[in-house]
Amino acid sequence: xxxxxxxxxxxxxxxxxxxxxxxxxxxxxxxxxxxxxxxxxxxxxxxxxxxxxxxxxxxxxxxxxxxxxxxxxxxxxxxxxxxxxxxxxxxxxxxxxxxxxxxxxxxxxxxxxxxxxxxxxxxxxxxxxxxxxxxxxxxxxxxxxxxxxxxxxxxxxxxxxxxxxxxxxxxxxxxxxxxxxxxxxxxxxxxxxxxxxxxxxxxxxxxxxxxxxxxxxxxxxxxxxxxxxxxxxxxxxxxxxxxxxxxxxxxxxxxxxxxxxxxxxxxxxxxxxxxxxxxxxxxxxxxxxxxxxxxxxxxxxxxxxxxxxxxxxxxxxxxxxxxxxxxxxxxxxxxxxxxxxxxxxxxxxxxxxxxxxxxxxxxxxxxxxxxxxxxxxxxxxxxxxxxxxxxxxxxxxxxxxxxxxxxxxxxxxxxxxxxxxxxxxxxxxxxxxxxxxxxxxxxxxxxxxxxxxxxxxxxxxxxxxxxxxxxxxxxxxxxxxxxxxxxxxxxxxxxxxxxxxxxxxxxxxxxxxxxxxxxxxxxxxxxxxxxxxxxxxxxxxxxxxxxxxxxxxxxxxxxxxxxxxxxxxxxxxxxxxxxxxxxxxxxxxxxxx
RNA sequence: GGCCGAGUAGUUCAGUUGGUUAGAACGCUAGCCUGUCACGCUAGAGGUCGUGGGUUCGAGCCCCAUCUCGGUCGCCA
Numbered sequence: 001x002x003x004x005x006x007x008x009x010x011x012x013x014x015x016x017x018x019x020x021x022x023x024x025x026x027x028x029x030x031x032x033x034x035x036x037x038x039x040x041x042x043x044x045x046x047x048x049x050x051x052x053x054x055x056x057x058x059x060x061x062x063x064x065x066x067x068x069x070x071x072x073x074x075x076x077x078x079x080x081x082x083x084x085x086x087x088x089x090x091x092x093x094x095x096x097x098x099x100x101x102x103x104x105x106x107x108x109x110x111x112x113x114x115x116x117x118x119x120x121x122x123x124x125x126x127x128x129x130x131x132x133x134x135x136x137x138x139x140x141x142x143x144x145x146x147x148x149x150x151x152x153x154x155x156x157x158x159x160x161x162x163x164x165x166x167x168x169x170x171x172x173x174x175x176x177x178x179x180x181x182x183x184x185x186x187x188x189x190x191x192x193x194x195x196x197x198x199x200x201x202x203x204x205x206x207x208x209x210x211x212x213x214x215x216x217x218x219x220x221x222x223x224x225x226x227x228x229x230x231x232x233x234x235x236x237x238x239x240x241x242x243x244x245x246x247x248x249x250x251x252x253x254x255x256x257x258x259x260x261x262x263x264x265x266x267x268x269x270x271x272x273x274x275x276x277x278x279x280x281x282x283x284x285x286x287x288x289x290x291x292x293x294x295x296x297x298x299x300x301x302x303x304x305x306x307x308x309x310x311x312x313x314x315x316x317x318x319x320x321x322x323x324x325x326x327x328x329x330x331x332x333x334x335x336x337x338x339x340x341x342x343x344x345x346x347x348x349x350x351x352x353x354x355x356x357x358x359x360x361x362x363x364x365x366x367x368x369x370x371x372x373x374x375x376x377x378x379x380x381x382x383x384x385x386x387x388x389x390x391x392x393x394x395x396x397x398x399x400x401x402x403x404x405x406x407x408x409x410x411x412x413x414x415x416x417x418x419x420x421x422x423x424x425x426x427x428x429x430x431x432x433x434x435x436x437x438x439x440x441x442x443x444x445x446x447x448x449x450x451x452x453x454x455x456x457x458x459x460x461x462x463x464x465x466x467x468x469x470x471x472x473x474x475x476x477x478x479x480x481x482x483x484x485x486x487x488x489x490x491x492x493x494x495x496x497x498x499x500x501x502x503x504x505x506x507x508x509x510x511x512x513x514x515x516x517x518x519x520x521x522x523x524x525x526x527x528x529x530x531x532x533x534x535x536x537x538x539x540x541x542x543x544x545x546x547x548x549x550x551x552x553x554x555x556x557x558x559x560x561x562x563x564x565x566x567x568x569x570x571x572x573x574x575x576x577x578x579x580x581x582x583x584x585x586x587x588x589x590x591x592x593x
Numbered sequence: 594g595g596c597c598g599a600g601u602a603g604u605u606c607a608g609u610u611g612g613u614u615a616g617a618a619c620g621c622u623a624g625c626c627u628g629u630c631a632c633g634c635u636a637g638a639g640g641u642c643g644u645g646g647g648u649u650c651g652a653g654c655c656c657c658a659u660c661u662c663g664g665u666c667g668c669c670a
Contacts, residue, residue: 029630037627050630067620082628090630109603109621109639115631116619119605123662176670196670223669345597348666448670489670551663562663 002072002102010047012077014091022074023049023094024102026134027065028115038062039093042073045139050080050093061099068110068131070103122553127567129558141555145543148264149216152237152539155256161214161239166201168194168218174517176448178222180232183583194220197536199450200521202240203493206532207524214239216539222564228485230540230552231564236488237542240534246476246492249533250274250427253480257537261423261482266548270423279430280474288322288404293484294424296411298324300403303391306380312369314352314393321393322403325381326410326417329355329388333364335413336388343390343409347402352391356383366391388414408484423545428479430454434470434506443470443507451475451491452531453503460502470506480537482545490535497525 006021025044032038038059040051051073053059065071075096084090111128112120117135125132132138153163172179172193179193195201197219205213217238225231241248254273261270276294283290288300303323307315315321336353343351354367356378362370370377381389390410392402411418433453437444453459454474462468476492494500500522501511515522543555553559560566580587 031629031632032626033629033632034626035624037629039629039632041630052628054627080628082630084630087630093628107603112604113620116604121600121604121662124604173670177668199670221669224667226669227664229669345665348596445670450670563661 001100005072008046009042009044009049010088012049012089012092012094014079016077017079017092019077020074020097021077021094022072024070024072025049027067027069027071027105029067030062032063035059042071042094043134043136047088049089050084050087051075051096052093053096058096058099062096065099065101066105066108068105068114068134069101072100072102074098123561123567126553126559126561129568133557138554141543141547141549142557144264144547145539145555145557148260148543148546149539151260151264152256153216155260156214156237156239159212159252159256161212162210163215164205164210164213165215166195166198166205166217170195170201173200176221180220180222183585185583188584196221197236198238200518202238202534203450203495203521203532204524206240206242206493206495207521207527207529209242211242212239213241213534217536225560225562225564227550228541228544228552230556231560231562235539236536237539238534238536240532242530242532244492244531244533246429246478246533249490249492249535250478253535253537254425257425257542258423261542261546265423265546267421267423269421271425275480276426277429278426280428280432281430283428284400288324288400288402288407289484290428290479291481291484291486292404292426293408293411293418294426295420295422295483296407296418298326298407298411298417300324300400300407301381303381306373306377307370307391310369310373312352312366314350315369319393320396320399321391322399323381324390324403324406324410325383326388326390326414327384328386328416329414330386331388331414336364339390339406339409339413343402343405346409347392347398347405349392349394349398349402351402351406352393354389354391356385356387356389358385360385423482425480425482428481429477430474431477431479432471433473433475433503436471445503445507447475447477447489448491449500449503450493451477452494452499457496457499457502460499460506463506464502476533478535480535482542485541485545487541487545488535488537490533492531492533495525495529495531497522500525 003022005024007023009023009025012021023042025042028041028043028048030038030040037054040053040062042049042051053062073094073096075094077092078095080091080093110131111124114131114134117125117132118137133142157163169182169192172181172191173196176196179196182192182194184190184192198215198217202213215238217236218233219236220233223231239252241252251273254275258270258272262268278292280290283292286299301323303321307321308317340351340353353365354362354370355364357363362374377383383389390406392399392406394402432446433451434443435446436442452475454476459468459473463470463473478490479486480488480490494503500514504510504514540552540555544552547555549555558566558568565571
């Protein structure tokens with residue numbers, strides 16, 4: 001019954017006219033032009049081909065087939081009497097001799113129209129993802145993803161990296177996000193954990209003598225989702241280099257990523273090596289963010305001394321005030337209100353504003369509070385007529401964060417302050433090693449304890465003696481940022497057990513804690529470890545940037561929803577009592593109200 | 594867990610101060626149409642207005658509760 005196709009639906013051209021061919025695919029649509037003439041569009045992975053029927057029997061057969069059924073059509077290719085330049089196969093059509101249904105679609109009405117599935121409710125799309133993916137626009141992102149991963153892999157191999165897979169079932173890690181746990185049947189009461197990243201394994205590979213490692217690595221973290229963060233699982237281009245410095249890692253990434261971004265991205269322009277390096281503290285002051293969007297020319301100024309005590313209540317003593325100046329501002333009051341509302345939602349605190357009109361007067365917003373310092377404000381913020389000034393106030397963190405959101409929002413919406421069609425990379429460097437914990441009030445690791453403190457053992461010992469403020473110690477740790485999106489964190493690792501212990505001692509921990517938390521790594525490092533460094537850019541976020549999508553779910557073949565459910569597979573789901581018994585698990589469920 | 598937004602036909606949406614039989618487009622069904630390609634024309638079917646309660650002579654609309662989805666904050670070494 002079923003015979004192999006001779007061609008795909010995207011393949012036939014004028015040169016094929018006269019050939020007898022067999023095509024297979026999905027019945028995309030039927031156009032009934034008259035009782036004696038109908039056109040059927042056949043769609044497969046590769047494209048679409050028009051089938052024309054002008055005899056009674058064939059029309060009857062085709063009209064009986066429901067949309068989205070799979071069919072096989074054998075017939076002769078002929079030139080169309082009216083061509084369609086918008087279609088790759090628009091010069092030809094297939095005159096069918098035999099049609100058979102391979103897989104009948106049982107429904108006349110689908111959950112959504114396949115060619116318009118992106119407009120449908122997302123929960124419905126995810127439940128019927130197999131239909132959603134038939135939409136060429138949706139499918140295209142999966143093809144892009146495959147191409148990008150293949151290009152990254154090829155480039156890494158070309159750079160001398162060895163792809164090595166690491167365990168999925170491993171040990172729970174005491175640091176970082178929540179783990180996904182897997183009960184161990186043969187070890188009652190014990191659990192495997194899915195890796196949050198192959199961090200420790202890749203460092204062990206370095207210790208084992210592998211010089212350059214990489215992996216398109218699945219990572220699992222039980223944390224809540226965001227538009228750009230899939231819950232549960234995601235992929236990283238994980239890499240690590242032995243006997244390497246920060247600059248060695250930068251050089252590889254600066255060589256690998258731009259060509260891929262230029263070839264596969266929606267914008268065919270990417271930063272070239274070397275990417276701009278911005279110290280963390282400078283980024284926070286200048287852009288209000290540790291992931292600045294360098295396509296935007298706006299920056300943040302501190303206006304605390306300038307505006308404190310002006311009488312506007314949020315600018316009261318003790319609050320920090322940040323300002324973002326936008327020149328050439330011609331937008332309406334409605335526009336400003338919308339920006340303020342959107343900034344407040346994203347930043348969690350309010351945005352204030354005023355403008356300088358063409359006569360040099362301050363108007364709108366909080367301008368009436370500024371009359372006593374008109375000239376000083378102009379001088380300090382370097383205002384010119386037509387400037388808009390966005391303001392934020394609060395704790396340093398809150399004011400800075402709000403200002404950062406203002407930069408991105410105003411930059412994206414006010415014409416002339418952003419050159420959007422490019423990929424602007426930068427490195428954020430010199431992250432602080434320690435911070436004072438908000439809850440504990442005591443010194444804590446700022447990021448992860450694997451990173452090498454800049455200055456090594458000496459600086460830690462100086463801090464211990466009180467000669468150096470531990471808050472000024474930075475780590476050889478870096479973030480890769482592109483267009484305001486954090487693509488990756490990386491670091492020169494701390495490969496010296498003495499420095500590890502000392503780093504822990506500063507936060508009131510010690511050798512026993514290092515050994516308890518990272519037994520394999522600590523042990524391995526005692527047998528001669530190379531200095532090493534690495535990074536792990538997020539594959540999903542890179543593809544998202546390249547595809548120009550706003551939602552991470554658009555570039556994942558089978559995404560979970562915001563609540564980490566797979567609506568198509570119905571996961572997570574209950575299991576049988578027998579399964580629980582085998583695993584020695586007793587449920588203790590919260591009471592339902 | 595907090596905050597914001599959404600939930601009306603298979604789908605996307607409209608629905609005025611609370612007032613007759615809840616509309617449109619696409620899709621679906623039937624008919625017409627010999628070159629369509631977002632085909633066109635005519636007709637038809639299709640609704641627990643997320644759910645429950647309340648206010649009212651009367652609720653898609655107002656109030657309360659609740660569920661679901663999305664965004665965001667917390668969280669994400």
